[in-house]
Structure formats: structure tokens, C-alpha cells
Amino acid sequence: MGTMFGGGNTITLFRIRGIRIAVDWSWFLILFLVIFWLSDFYGDLLGQPGSSTEPYLLAVASAAGFFGSIVLHELGHAFVAMRNGIGITTIRLWIFGGVAQMDRESDSPGVEFRVAAGGPLVTAAIAAILIAIGLISVGGSAFQDAIQLQVSADANGLIAMVAWLAAVNLIVLAFNLLPAFPMDGGRIARAIAWKITGKRSAATRFAAGLGRVFGFIFIAVGIFIAFNGYVFSGVWLALIGFLVNGSARAATMQTSVTSRLEGVRVGDVMDNSPVAIPGSITIEKALEEYFLRYQWSWFPVVDDQERFLGMIVRDRIDQVPEIERLSTVVSDHLEEQSRAFHISQEALLESLLGNSDMRRFGALMVTDGGGRLAGVITVEQLGRALKPQ
Ligand SMILES: [Zn+2]
Known part of the structure; x- marks a missing residue:
């Protein structure tokens, strides 16, 4: 998971509970390479040419399993985020893995920690299930050989596939847990630093510093691997190094802005005398x-x-026929899902950065503990709070 990783054209595959699962064209390159490489691997294992049916089907099934593992990892993040009130619109897969796009940042170290840990937890569970299946099916030593991708005489294609998927999930788990912000381990490190210091900006600077160091390490290791014959893997790792380094650098720069918001609450800068329409009046009266x-x-x-x-919304009630304007009331014509367009006056101002509801209306309604409308916060007010004094 790394919300700061780049954009690009995507193809929607399917939706799960309102979350769009999309792939970038670059993802197909990975799928192609996995199928290509695994066809040979299974061919050697089964003593058949890689182009024959069985190795090819095993390779396609493995690639599908790999794809499913990454989607489930991202859904792990998404599920925890949504349980904590953070919306997830899209899960995007591309050449460097998956990204769950969150509509805002976490507003506490606890939420940050749980959202970051959700993905690795799912990956660990998948690996544990696959290893259990392997151990039950063929026993310890045979499965250990399989997981180390060792070709043995009595090899079974399905067990080799289970072993490969287990190994891949273990690698994904280990890699994601490196404290290389903005990767999962780096976000966990930030959450811990945030919890200890109580300061998000300081914690981000710390985690981003670690991220930059890891970025340089990935680049160095990637170049080394590339010159030792593993060109694709080496270049891929080096590019991840550049991405991690660049994202970490951007996060550091962003903290110089967000640190001005540290500790400021929505209630401190909102307009606290908003004009609101009573839901019980007619549309005619509301217009007038x-x-x-x-x-x-x-x-x-x-x-x-x-x-x-x-x-x-004006555009919407303009479409109400004249004759209905006297007989229907404002609360019958509320904008769809707009009940959610509010935030607590106790919320931290920085949690508004990247809020998608706020982008839509240019403002967000502010409520008190009893759900009463306490104010309105606009993008302009947020912008003023961000400016250097
Ligand atoms: Zn993740």
C-alpha cells in the first residue's frame, strides 16, 4: 500500500462492496512474465516441455493465485480503513504491486497502525493456510523442497503451485514489512513514532528518513542484482527504490506544510454561524x-x-416540477448520501487534507457531539490555515 505512488490509465476488472478493482497496463507485463517463467518451471518439474498443456495451465493458475493474493492484501487494508471511517474508492494493481486509494489520511496513530497492518496480516494468513495445505498433503520435508523450488523426482504439479504461492506470499510479507515508508512497514514505523511522540509531522519525518535510506539500499541492491544476471528483478527493485525514495522525500516536504496544522481542530477555524435550511419547509419556500x-x-x-x-443542491431542486414544490419538503430532496458530508468539530484539521467529500462541495459541514450542525469549513479556510503566518 502506498497512496503516494503514481497514477496512470487503468481498466476496471470488477467491484467488491463499492470498491473498484482496477489494473494498470503495466500489471499485464508482470502477469505475462509470471506465466512465461512458470510454464518453464512447471515443465522442468513435470518433465514436459513448457509449452504443453499441464505446465501452462499450472502457470496460469499460479498467476491468478498471485493476483488474488495481492488483491486480498489490499482488501485487508481497505477493510480496516472502512471500519475506521476512511473511504476506499479504488484498489489499483500495477507493476510495483497494489495500492488501496484512501479518501483521507488516518487521524490517530492507532488507526494508522491498524490500516497499515491489515494488508500484511492477510498475506501472513494466506501463507499460513497454503503452508498448512502443503504440510498436510505431502509432509514436512517434501513440502520444504517444494517451497525452495527444488525439482524432485516425485514432484506433483499442484503441490508445487501451492508451494510457489506460499513462497511468493512470504516474500511479499517480508518485503512489505521493511520500514521503508511509504510501504506498509514504514507506515507501521510512523504509527509507532506518532504514538510515542504524539506528533504526526515529526513521526512522518522520521519514517520518511528511514524510507529514503531504504530507497537508496533498494537502488544499490537492484543494480548489483541486475549486473549478476537477474536484469529484470534488479531493474524492478531499483525502480522501487527510486519510487520509495521520491515518495519519502515528498512526504518530508509535505510535513513542512502540515506541521502548521498540528493540533489545530476543525472547530478552531470553521465558520460557526452557518445558514441552514430546516428540513420541514417546502421546496418553494426554500427557493424563495x-x-x-x-x-x-x-x-x-x-x-x-x-x-x-x-x-x-440548487441544480437538483430546480428539476422538481413547479406543482410539487408546494407539496414536498426539503428533507424529501436531500442530495444522495449527503448525510455523510460532515465532520466532528473535534477532528484535527489535517485529517481534512485529501477528503473527497470536501473536494466535491468545496466545504464540509461540521457537527458537535450531538450531531447538531455547529459550522461549515471551506477549502478557503483550510487554505488560509495552511499559509505561513
Ligand atoms: Zn500493503
Whole structure:
């Protein structure tokens, strides 16, 4: 997982509970290489040419299993994030692995730790299940040979596949747990430093420093491997080194901005006298007394206890037929899912950076502990708080 890794054109494969699973064109290169390389491997193992049916089918099944393992790893992050109120829109796979794109950053070290650990935990579970299957099927020493990719005379194709997938998941686990921010281990290191110091920016600088060191190590090791005959693996690792190094550097630079927000809460900078429309008035009245009067494109809507109900948008009520405007009330025409467009006044201002709801309206509603509308925070207010004083 690394939300800072680059963009690119993607193809949507399927959706799971609203999360889009997409692949970048570069992912197909990896799939192709895995199938190509494994066909030969299984061919040698079974004493058949790599181009014959059985080695090829095993190679395709292994590539599918590898793909599934990476998706499950990312879903591990996504599941924990969503349980902690962080939205996940897309899981993207590309040549350097998977990325679960979160709509905002964690607002506590505990959440950061759990989200970062969610993926490796799933990978560890997959490896444990595969190893258990292997041990039960062929026993300890035969499976150990298989997992070390040693060709043995009594080799079984399916067990070799289980062993290969177990080995790959163990490698993915070990690699991700290196404290190379923004990789998982680096995020775990940041969460721990954040918990100890109580300061997110200081923790990010520490983890990003480690990330830069690991980036240089990956580059050096990658070049070494490439010159020793493993050109693709070496170049791949060196490129990961460049990415990790660049992302870590960007994260360090970003902290010089976000450190100004340290400890500032949403309630400290919001506009605390927002204009809200009561949900019980008619559309006609809302148009006359609010939309025409203020000329805004949206308003928050509250119930008679001042509790936030959602948003009402001009474009949408313009489409309500005249005849219905007198008979229907504002709360019948709330913008879809807009009930979620609020944040607690106690939330840290920095948790708003990258908030996708805020991007959509240019503002976010602020509520108090009782769910009552306490204010509105706009992108401009956030921008002012970010500027050097
Ligand atoms: Zn991960």
C-alpha cells in the first residue's frame, strides 16, 4: 500500500462492496512474465516441455493465485480503513504491486497502525493456510523442497503451485514489512513514532528518513542484482527504490506544510454561524427564502433540533416540477448520501487534507457531539490555515 505512488490509465476488472478493482497496463507485463517463467518451471518439474498443456495451465493458475493474493492484501487494508471511517474508492494493481486509494489520511496513530497492518496480516494468513495445505498433503520435508523450488523426482504439479504461492506470499510479507515508508512497514514505523511522540509531522519525518535510506539500499541492491544476471528483478527493485525514495522525500516536504496544522481542530477555524435550511419547509419556500436570497448553490439541511440531515443542491431542486414544490419538503430532496458530508468539530484539521467529500462541495459541514450542525469549513479556510503566518 502506498497512496503516494503514481497514477496512470487503468481498466476496471470488477467491484467488491463499492470498491473498484482496477489494473494498470503495466500489471499485464508482470502477469505475462509470471506465466512465461512458470510454464518453464512447471515443465522442468513435470518433465514436459513448457509449452504443453499441464505446465501452462499450472502457470496460469499460479498467476491468478498471485493476483488474488495481492488483491486480498489490499482488501485487508481497505477493510480496516472502512471500519475506521476512511473511504476506499479504488484498489489499483500495477507493476510495483497494489495500492488501496484512501479518501483521507488516518487521524490517530492507532488507526494508522491498524490500516497499515491489515494488508500484511492477510498475506501472513494466506501463507499460513497454503503452508498448512502443503504440510498436510505431502509432509514436512517434501513440502520444504517444494517451497525452495527444488525439482524432485516425485514432484506433483499442484503441490508445487501451492508451494510457489506460499513462497511468493512470504516474500511479499517480508518485503512489505521493511520500514521503508511509504510501504506498509514504514507506515507501521510512523504509527509507532506518532504514538510515542504524539506528533504526526515529526513521526512522518522520521519514517520518511528511514524510507529514503531504504530507497537508496533498494537502488544499490537492484543494480548489483541486475549486473549478476537477474536484469529484470534488479531493474524492478531499483525502480522501487527510486519510487520509495521520491515518495519519502515528498512526504518530508509535505510535513513542512502540515506541521502548521498540528493540533489545530476543525472547530478552531470553521465558520460557526452557518445558514441552514430546516428540513420541514417546502421546496418553494426554500427557493424563495434561501436560494434566491443568498445565491448559493447548496445549503446544509437540519431538523427541528438543529441536527444535520444532509445537503440540498440548487441544480437538483430546480428539476422538481413547479406543482410539487408546494407539496414536498426539503428533507424529501436531500442530495444522495449527503448525510455523510460532515465532520466532528473535534477532528484535527489535517485529517481534512485529501477528503473527497470536501473536494466535491468545496466545504464540509461540521457537527458537535450531538450531531447538531455547529459550522461549515471551506477549502478557503483550510487554505488560509495552511499559509505561513
Ligand atoms: Zn500493503
